[in-house]
Amino acid sequence: MRRAAVLLIPVLLVSCSRSPAGCSGDFCGTVVFAAIGQPSTLLPPLGEALERDIHDQIFLKLADIGPDGNTIGDKGFEPQLADRWGWTDSLTLAFHLNPKARWQDGPPVTAGDVAFTFRAFSDSEIGSNYRENLSRIASVTAQDSATAVFHFRTRYPEMFYDAAYQLRILPQHLLDSLPYPRWRGSAFGRAPVGDGPYRFVSWTPDQSLELAADSTFFLGRPHIRRLIWRFAADPQTAIAQVIAGEADAIEVLLSPPNIDRAKKTAHLTVYPYAGSAYTFLDFNLHARGGSGPHPVFSDVAVRRALILATDRERMVTNVWGTAAKVPPAPIPQAWKALWFNDLPIPAFDTTRAKHMLDSAGWRDTGHTGVRQKGSRKLAFSIRVPSTSAARKQYAQLIQEQLRRIGVQVTIEESDNPTFQQKYHAGDYDAAIQTYVNDPTPSSGVPQTWRSTGDDNAGHYSDPAFDHQLDLATHAPTPDDALRAWKAAFVIFAADAPAMMLNAPDNVAAVDKRITNVRIRPDSYWAYLWTWRIPADRLIDRDRLER
Amino acid sequence: MTLWLVRRVLAAIAIVFAVVTLIFFAIHAAPGTPFLPGGDRHLDPVLVASLRARFGLDQPLPMQFAHYLSALVRGDMGESFRLQLPVKDALAAAIPNTVLLAAAALTIDFLLGIVIGAWQAARAREGSDAALTAVMLFGYSLPTFWLGLVLLLLLGDWIHLFPIGGAIDPVFHGSMSLGGRVLDRLRHLALPALTLGLVGAAGTARFQRAAMLNALERAFVRTARAKGLAEPVVLIRHALSNALLPTITLLGLALPFLLTGSVVVETVFAWPGMGKLAADAIASRDYPMVMATALVASIMVVIGNLFADLLYAAADPRVRPT
Numbered sequence: 001m002r003r004a005a006v007l008l009i010p011v012l013l014v015s016c017s018r019s020p021a022g023c024s025g026d027f028c029g030t031v032v033f034a035a036i037g038q039p040s041t042l043l044p045p046l047g048e049a050l051e052r053d054i055h056d057q058i059f060l061k062l063a064d065i066g067p068d069g070n071t072i073g074d075k076g077f078e079p080q081l082a083d084r085w086g087w088t089d090s091l092t093l094a095f096h097l098n099p100k101a102r103w104q105d106g107p108p109v110t111a112g113d114v115a116f117t118f119r120a121f122s123d124s125e126i127g128s129n130y131r132e133n134l135s136r137i138a139s140v141t142a143q144d145s146a147t148a149v150f151h152f153r154t155r156y157p158e159m160f161y162d163a164a165y166q167l168r169i170l171p172q173h174l175l176d177s178l179p180y181p182r183w184r185g186s187a188f189g190r191a192p193v194g195d196g197p198y199r200f201v202s203w204t205p206d207q208s209l210e211l212a213a214d215s216t217f218f219l220g221r222p223h224i225r226r227l228i229w230r231f232a233a234d235p236q237t238a239i240a241q242v243i244a245g246e247a248d249a250i251e252v253l254l255s256p257p258n259i260d261r262a263k264k265t266a267h268l269t270v271y272p273y274a275g276s277a278y279t280f281l282d283f284n285l286h287a288r289g290g291s292g293p294h295p296v297f298s299d300v301a302v303r304r305a306l307i308l309a310t311d312r313e314r315m316v317t318n319v320w321g322t323a324a325k326v327p328p329a330p331i332p333q334a335w336k337a338l339w340f341n342d343l344p345i346p347a348f349d350t351t352r353a354k355h356m357l358d359s360a361g362w363r364d365t366g367h368t369g370v371r372q373k374g375s376r377k378l379a380f381s382i383r384v385p386s387t388s389a390a391r392k393q394y395a396q397l398i399q400e401q402l403r404r405i406g407v408q409v410t411i412e413e414s415d416n417p418t419f420q421q422k423y424h425a426g427d428y429d430a431a432i433q434t435y436v437n438d439p440t441p442s443s444g445v446p447q448t449w450r451s452t453g454d455d456n457a458g459h460y461s462d463p464a465f466d467h468q469l470d471l472a473t474h475a476p477t478p479d480d481a482l483r484a485w486k487a488a489f490v491i492f493a494a495d496a497p498a499m500m501l502n503a504p505d506n507v508a509a510v511d512k513r514i515t516n517v518r519i520r521p522d523s524y525w526a527y528l529w530t531w532r533i534p535a536d537r538l539i540d541r542d543r544l545e546r
Numbered sequence: 547m548t549l550w551l552v553r554r555v556l557a558a559i560a561i562v563f564a565v566v567t568l569i570f571f572a573i574h575a576a577p578g579t580p581f582l583p584g585g586d587r588h589l590d591p592v593l594v595a596s597l598r599a600r601f602g603l604d605q606p607l608p609m610q611f612a613h614y615l616s617a618l619v620r621g622d623m624g625e626s627f628r629l630q631l632p633v634k635d636a637l638a639a640a641i642p643n644t645v646l647l648a649a650a651a652l653t654i655d656f657l658l659g660i661v662i663g664a665w666q667a668a669r670a671r672e673g674s675d676a677a678l679t680a681v682m683l684f685g686y687s688l689p690t691f692w693l694g695l696v697l698l699l700l701l702g703d704w705i706h707l708f709p710i711g712g713a714i715d716p717v718f719h720g721s722m723s724l725g726g727r728v729l730d731r732l733r734h735l736a737l738p739a740l741t742l743g744l745v746g747a748a749g750t751a752r753f754q755r756a757a758m759l760n761a762l763e764r765a766f767v768r769t770a771r772a773k774g775l776a777e778p779v780v781l782i783r784h785a786l787s788n789a790l791l792p793t794i795t796l797l798g799l800a801l802p803f804l805l806t807g808s809v810v811v812e813t814v815f816a817w818p819g820m821g822k823l824a825a826d827a828i829a830s831r832d833y834p835m836v837m838a839t840a841l842v843a844s845i846m847v848v849i850g851n852l853f854a855d856l857l858y859a860a861a862d863p864r865v866r867p868t
Contacts, residue, residue, distance in 0.1 A: 417578030
């Protein structure tokens with residue numbers, strides 16, 4: 001028995017040895033992605049961030065935004081399913097489909113598929129996250145099998161963007177018979193058939209997902225032959241896999257120490273790209289959980305004083321090093337055109353902050369170290385999700401800085417679902433929130449800061465600001481839009497409904513053997529099908545035949 | 547014996563029902579709610595409301611519980627909010643991985659714990675015993691997540707002895723021979739099983755040392771020595787075989803420890819088992835999945851204890867139920 005066990009070991013070792021098989025040349029290559037989290041479905045209307053990274057390899061849009069990220073008009077947009085387009089009148093846009101476009105099971109992609117997709121994305125029974133972004137499109141019809149016509153309800157600068165970017169076209173012939181309520185959890189969502197550069201191969205929940213290049217892809221054969229996503233719940237595990245060479249790429253390294261580690265790893269190249277998130281300290285202008293004015297934050301002078309009393313530049317350096325900036329307005333770094341550096345943002349000045357609080361009637365009359373007005377102490381709490389180390393660090397830094405001017409801050413930590421529930425219910429004094437945004441400010445800014453916005457948890461309301469938002473989102477030209485955005489942000493700075501804390505740059509890490517790597521802020525792996533691994537850099541996993 | 551078994555099974559069902567009831571009301575009473583965006587996307591209140599209605603979360607809690615129980619009786623555990631999958635499908639994929647991890651960890655735990663504990667008892671009050679006692683106490687007090695991270699860093703990241711995370715190599719596993727696949731599994735199993743097993747072994751060793759010391763003072767050991775038997779025979783055949791009885795009880799107690807430990811360890815090592823499923827479900831308030839993992843875990847613990855009792859009864863006729 002013992003002898004048998006001893007004999008088994010070399011047998012196991014030999015049988016586990018990897019024999020590099022035959023693929024050579026320009027169309028080999030396997031890229032393994034270390035992914036944080038895992039997708040729930042690959043049906044585009046129901047997907048979120050990670051799903052989008054993956055299903056964008058399987059499903060195409062009509063056209064995609066270009067490297068400059070423009071979303072106004074059709075400037076810079078690159079053809080995908082549609083090879084050309086044109087306006088019939090000011091409210092009617094026709095897309096002409098590329099006749100070579102095919103579903104991976106054979107049939108051609110038709111205008112009927114486009115109309116079907118629009119109906120599905122817009123239907124409340126499906127519950128797509130993109131539904132709201134399509135609300136200004138009245139209908140989509142098939143003029144003929146190769147011409148899809150979009151009919152808009154109103155004119156606005158991002159009509160083309162909404163039509164082209166929001167929809168990943170779906171195969172009507174495979175989904176038509178599936179009732180909408182059964183799309184969630186459907187078999188198609190776990191083994192989809194698309195029209196993109198990669199075909200679905202396999203998905204083992206909680207472990208990995210594999211796609212294979214479609215060698216007949218009509219826009220050009222992808223150079224990387226296999227894509228594999230490895231799922232890890234813990235970000236540090238995912239990063240360790242890339243550092244150890246068990247995975248080839250990760251889209252965000254998350255923190256300066258991780259970025260430094262990746263830079264020191266010989267087989268990795270780091271790729272900085274503009275981030276699409278920003279973080280802010282939101283002041284609740286209503287009493288916590290109620291509708292009356294907040295005893296502290298309803299006074300704009302107090303809000304301005306608190307902003308003046310915090311050294312946001314130093315905080316961003318402490319937490320992020322050089323990997324983030326303090327945004328002048330509610331904008332991520334990806335919206336470069338809106339990064340106005342001449343907005344009237346007051347510099348860090350505790351003397352002025354103290355004076356403003358004195359003038360507003362908040363004084364340390366009892367010499368307790370905490371200011372008060374009548375019997376009310378100048379005290380509030382900051383809510384943070386316990387899962388975010390950066391936000392917890394920010395809360396502590398703000399707490400300490402405000403203590404120095406006589407403001408008592410307590411920190412309330414909770415897990416993320418609790419944090420989000422309390423935040424959206426207005427059950428907080430102040431909260432540190434982060435939003436990841438679309439390529440355009442036209443959806444995210446009104447949703448969060450407009451008086452009627454669904455995400456306006458802090459109840460900020462200024463008709464002048466709302467008016468400028470309307471002008472910006474309906475401006476006929478990019479210049480008009482920029483002017484209106486700037487005017488809106490000037491009002492925002494004066495109203496001080498929130499303290500802008502940071503807008504990080506993202507840094508991806510990709511194995512050095514992979515070339516032609518380009519990363520787009522809104523869709524990290526959008527250009528994946530153009531990446532390549534030169535024949536002389538192939539390793540075992542690139543050559544492996546299956 | 548049959549009556550005893552029936553009584554134990556009925557008690558087990560009552561315990562599982564109590565656990566399910568408690569977890570159902572606790573998770574629904576906990577702050578936080580499903581379907582709210584995690585902050586990376588904006589809130590669509592219409593979408594959230596329609597999803598809540600679709601899964602019956604807009605109904606009174608007692609009615610939700612009644613629906614849950616009636617579905618459970620029919621074998622329907624519901625659909626995972628997060629995975630958009632029938633819960634039983636997700637569990638079917640995860641349970642074998644958790645059982646494999648628990649079995650490997652238990653093997654490390656008991657083999658190592660029994661050997662070290664017995665070795666210490668044989669050298670009781672010597673310097674090596676004192677040193678090992680200190681090491682075992684240190685090991686027993688280690689949090690599993692910390693040990694997991696240290697092992698991951700040391701054996702995975704620095705030495706590259708074992709892979710970092712996952713249950714298989716997603717690139718090569720499919721093209722390996724059967725032996726290769728087994729070895730690939732074992733390589734991926736090593737770090738999570740070691741993490742759970744080492745912490746458990748430290749506790750088992752403490753327990754085994756005490757039981758062995760107790761056995762060594764008994765008359766039958768003195769008799770064996772007086773008969774002139776070799777010391778290893780006395781220690782192993784006479785003392786250790788008797789000192790193993792109390793350790794069997796630990797087997798039943800180790801299962802809850804392993805299941806709770808696996809929640810953290812499976813997350814750290816991306817091991818696709820029930821613990822990771824439970825952790826992800828709790829973090830996203832995926833009620834059906836939380837309920838299902840709690841249900842399965844409680845059933846496993848109850849069965850584990852029943853098994854330990856049966857084993858104990860088989861080993862010691864004095865405690866055998868009549």
